[in-house]
Amino acid sequence: MNDSLIDTLIVGAGPYGLSIAAHAQARGLSVRVIGTPMDFWQHHMPAGMLLKSEPFASNLSSPAPGSSFLDRHPGWSMGQPIPLKQFISYGEWFAEHAVRGIEKVQVEHVQATNPGFIATLSTGEEVRTLTVVIAIGVRQFAHVPAQLSGLPRELLTHSVEHHDLSRFADREVTVVGGGQSALETAVLLAEAGARPTVLSRKDQLAWNAVPQPDPSWVSRAFRGPQSGLGRGWRTWLWSEHPATTRALPDRTRQRIVKNTMGPAGAWWLRERMGHSVTLRLGERIVEAGASNGRARFSTVTSHGGIHLSQTDHIIAATGYVPDIDKITILDPKLRRRLQLRHRSPALSRHFESSVPGLYFAGLTAAASFGPVMRFVHGSSFAAQRIAENLAKQRRTTPPKTVVPSSQADKSVATK
Incomplete structure (x- = not known):
């Protein structure tokens, strides 16, 4: 065990974890960041993907100037999609220049002690820390509808499991869902030589409008400002002032989380759909099984009709549902102490939980702070709030960070 007591252990090195670390370290806190920078984006988002968010809403957050996406790529215009590779490169640059002491290992277990917590790493080291920030992203919350859960793994996957879709060339693939993930997965499958079908319970697809800057203050006043979640006054409130969302009644807040930025495809994706993707709209799967090495399933249409179908593979692009019991690195006793809102x-x-010193950021914070926590844009607000509180609660004499000898020459992470 490392007997030195640090201020903060951050679990996760995606946009939220890196942003929180940058702000916490700027306040003089001793911080260890555990995780590989941008690992989720590198290995669990499909190659060829374009970000749906605008450049100004794709920033990681640091109190130091010059660290935004547009600082790195000046002139990137509104309506110009950001390629996945470009965003990963920006995130890795941020990790190298804005954060110290990133360790490319894993946290395997976190338990409460007095004071603070003990975290066990994949190296076997036990770290004593006053506070823990869980910024693990969305991967382990991948949701697969119960109607599909009985299919064998070789016939059913979630979209989060695929970075390289070329393995599906010359195969029939049914993509379940009607949002950006489903539609872009289908387009990329077609471009990789597969024969994709999109199956959605919606009778028609929704598409985002082409973003346009406002020519006048009159237009901005009536249409509402542009924000990280889109255009409109209410959208601006949920996006730029999530503290207001937290103050709302629980039922109202959950309705906002559910309905803001609902399933829709980016305007630029619509142009790429063409005739290469088959659409089956207004259908929902009610049963699925395996037959002769293929997935078979039955659907009910919005008009009550029943269809029986077969496909080589099903990809569930059906989103992510936070569930505290899926954060298995947290000791069961620790999980049971948490007060919950809808499994979050x-x-x-x-952003502090009912267990003093244990913080959560990202998707697990959406039930409290609203829909912006589902997106990169929410990382700035979360990072500033968390770092501010960590600094207030720090000890009078800050503990000295002790970097294990194996990490001593790797205080900055690069890929």
């Missing part, structure tokens, strides 16, 4: 931890205005 109930959080204070500083």
